[in-house]
Amino acid sequence: MSTESVGACGPFLMLKSILRAGVFLVCCTVACVPQNKSNGASATTPTGAGSASDDFSPQTLAAGRQVFRFDTFGDEQFWTDTARMHEVVQRSVSPATALSVGLKVDADAIPADVAAAIKAGKVDLADPATTVTLLKLNAVVGLKGTVTTVNGKDNLTRLGITCALCHSTVDDAFSKGIGHRKDGWPNRDLNVGAIIALSPAITPAQKAVYNSWGPGKYDPRFNIDGKSTPLVLPPAYGLAQVRNETYTAEGPISYWNAYVAVTQMHGHGNFSDPRLGINIRQTPDMVGPKLASLRAYQHSIEAPASPPGSFDADASTRGRVVFNQNCVTCHVGVNNTDNNSGVLHTASETGQDASYALRTANKSYRTTPLRALWQHAPYFHDGSAATLQDVVTHYNNFRRLGLSAAQQRDLVQYLKSL
Ligand code: HEC
C-alpha cells in the first residue's frame, strides 16, 4: 500500500474562518482539518466516548434517519466555500458522470412525470443541468444541494454531503444506480477520491492521492496525517450489540460519528480526542446534539439476511463446525467479535497489513463483527480479500490450518449464511 506524505496542512493554507466561542484561527484546505490545541477547552475524554443507551421511540428513530440521510451538519462551509464543488457539479457533472463515479439516485424522490420522462429517454442524462434538477428534488443520495431559480434558470448555490453518501446505496429497481434507498449498505461503487479530486482547491499531489483510492474506498485520516492507506467503506448495519466501531475500535459509534462529521465531512461542530491531539470547537455545535438519535437509528438498522438460495444449507452446517474449530477464538459471541470484551489483535496475528492500524490510537485491529458477509465484498479493512474463498485461503495459509478443499468450501458456505 502506498504511503504519501503531503504534510499536515498541505503546501498552501487558507485562513478560513474566525470562530466565535474559542476565537481562534482555522486553517483549512482539503488536506487539512482545523486543529486547535491551545484554546484552553479541557477535553480529557474523546467526544462521544462512554456508554450510552438508545431511545428507540419512533420519533427518535425518525429524527436519526433524517440526520443520517439528509443532514450536512453545515459542511457546506467546506464543500461549497472551500472546495467549490457546487461550481464543478453545475458546470461539468452530468447524471451519467455522477452515476459513473458511483453516486446513486433515490427513485422515490423523483415525481412520476419526471420518472416517466427518464424511462422514455426524454431526459438528457448527459446534461449537468439535469443533475441540478435532481439535486433540487433532493434525489441524489448523500448530496444536499441548495438550488435557487432566477429567471427560470436553476442555480446550484450550496452543496454539502451527508452520511448516506458512503453508507447508503439503492436497489437499482429503476435502473442501474437508480432505485430505493438501502440505508447502512456501504456504497462500494462510490469513488470518493475521484469526486474530491474534481475540486479546484486541491494541489496536484493531493489529487494524485485521491485518484489512487478507487471505488468503495476512503482514507479517513489522510487529511490529518498526510498518509494514504485507504479503507473499504464498511456497512453501518448490524451494529446494535457491537461495543466499538471501526476496524481499529477507536471508540463507540458516537465517537466515530462525531469524528467523521467534524473532521471528514467538515461539519460545523465539536470534536476532540486528546489521543490524536485534535480539539475542534465551532459554535453553534451542529453535530453533538444529533449524535443520540443518529446512534439509535444506526443501531436499529439490521444486517440484511442472506437471500434465499444464496448458500448451500447442508454445506453451511458442516462449515459451522470448521468455523467453531478454527475461528471462534476471535470471532466469538452473538456478533462474532472478541472486541466486546476489549480484545484487539496486532496485524501480525492475522496476517494483515499493519500500516493503517499504526496510524490509529490503538495500533491494532478489531476482530470484525461478521454480518451480512454475502452483501459487502471485498473483505478486510483494505479489501485485500476479493471473495470469501480468498478470506478462507488467507487464513488457511497464514495460520497454517491445513483445511482440505472440501472443508474450505463448507466454511465459505457458512460465511455466506451469516
Ligand atoms: C466519505 C465517506 C464517509 C462518510 C461521508 C461517512 N463515513 Fe462512516 N465510514 C467511512 C469509512 C472509510 C469508515 C471506516 C473507518 C474505520 O473503520 O476506521 C467508516 C466507518 C463508519 C462506521 C463503523 C462501521 C463498523 O463496522 O464499525 C459507522 C457506524 C459509520 N461510519 C457511520 C457514519 C455516519 C453516521 C456518518 C455521518 C455522520 C458517516 N459514517 C459518514 C466512510 C464514510
Ligand code: HEC
Ligand atoms: C486471531 C484472531 C482471529 C482469528 C483466529 C480469525 N479472525 Fe477473522 N478477523 C480477525 C480480525 C482482527 C479481522 C479484521 C482484519 C482486518 O480487517 O484487517 C478479521 C476479519 C475477518 C473477516 C472480514 C470481515 C469483513 O467484513 O471484512 C472475515 C470474513 C473473517 N475474519 C473470517 C474469519 C474466519 C473464517 C476465520 C477462521 C478460519 C477467522 N476469521 C479467524 C481476527 C481473527
